[in-house]
Amino acid sequence: MQDYSNGNAGLLLRRVPKQERSRERIDEILKVSMELIGQKGIDAVTMKEIAALSGGPIASVYQYFPNKSAIxxxxxxxxxxxxxxxxxxxxxxxxxxxxxxxxxxxxxxxxxxxxxxxxxxxxxxxxxxxxxxxxxxxxxxxxxxxxxxxxxxxxxxxxxxxxxxxxxxxxxxxxxxxxxxxxxxxxxxxxxxxxxxxxxxxxxxxxxxxxxxxxxxxx
The missing domain is CATH 1.10.357 (Tetracycline Repressor; domain 2)
Known part of the structure; x- marks a missing residue:
């Protein structure tokens, strides 16, 4: 499991996860984002689509990432x-x-x-x-x-x-x-x-x- 509490990761996130469930949520967002980039190209990927395919509301994506550039x-x-x-x-x-x-x-x-x-x-x-x-x-x-x-x-x-x-x-x-x-x-x-x-x-x-x-x- 990725450690988000230290280094650049903490600087890139809007909110640093402290619980394992939150870290798992970020991992899933990143995994889905990479898959979508491979399928469609970066320009076609949207925050809404990332949220839907990673199994949560769009607010749960913005909770950690302010925009697609942060992802x-x-x-x-x-x-x-x-x-x-x-x-x-x-x-x-x-x-x-x-x-x-x-x-x-x-x-x-x-x-x-x-x-x-x-x-x-x-x-x-x-x-x-x-x-x-x-x-x-x-x-x-x-x-x-x-x-x-x-x-x-x-x-x-x-x-x-x-x-x-x-x-x-x-x-x-x-x-x-x-x-x-x-x-x-x-x-x-x-x-x-x-x-x-x-x-x-x-x-x-x-x-x-x-x-x-x-x-x-x-x-």
Whole structure:
């Protein structure tokens, strides 16, 4: 059961639940909201529909969420918590430059598979990016994730290149999001080529920071 008493969750809610029944009500509202986003897209979802399908009056939704943006923000918060755990898990055990290169690809694959399996997640992220206030939260989260990778791989980077490496990681994380959106919009065969090309670009660029030179092109 989600703890709503601490952290950002308490700031996003109009009223912080103290009883298990109230926490279960919020969980159901969020679950239904995510399902509707996947079925209809974010713009078509209404607070009234969320209330009806989550088994309560609309007042019980507004009791916790002042508007749909607050629901979107809370869904994003949950997504962020899950992704942070994954990124931290992948990056914390890196012991060599080669492993760092592999982890970069594994992280991209993780995002790609997740989006393929849960397309509503992409709709959620699009909705976040369309809202100026929420978009800033998403950028900050991308920066946080890129910093995690930086802190766990900077020991493999040549000293004069570390600042550039940090900036490139932030750029690559943002480019990864754009690449994912494109890959999810085209046929599967083309998507596979796009994904492979992006991972190749990342590997080549990262190799430069670890060795001071770009790898030679294969014949």
């Amino acid at each position: 979107i923000a809370m869904l994003h918060e949950r997504y962020v918590d899950d992704v942070r755990l994954t990124v931290a898990g992948y990056t914390s055990m890196i012991a060599s430059a080669d492993e760092a290169l592999d982890v970069a690809e594994k992280l991209f694959d993780f995002y790609y598979v997740r989006m393929r399996e849960k397309p509503a997640t992409q709709d959620l992220i699009n909705a976040i990016q369309a809202d100026k206030t929420l978009a800033e939260r998403d950028i900050n989260e991308i920066r946080f994730q890129s910093e995690l990778l930086f802190e766990n791989t900077k020991q493999f980077v040549l000293e004069p290149l570390k600042d550039s490496y940090r900036n490139t990681l932030f750029l690559m994380f943002n480019m990864a999001a754009a690449t994912l959106r494109l890959a999810l919009m085209v046929p599967a065969e083309e998507a596979g080529k796009i994904v492979a090309q992006f991972k190749s670009v990342v590997r080549v660029q990262a190799s430069y920071y670890f060795t001071g030179r770009y790898p030679e092109a294969s014949a």
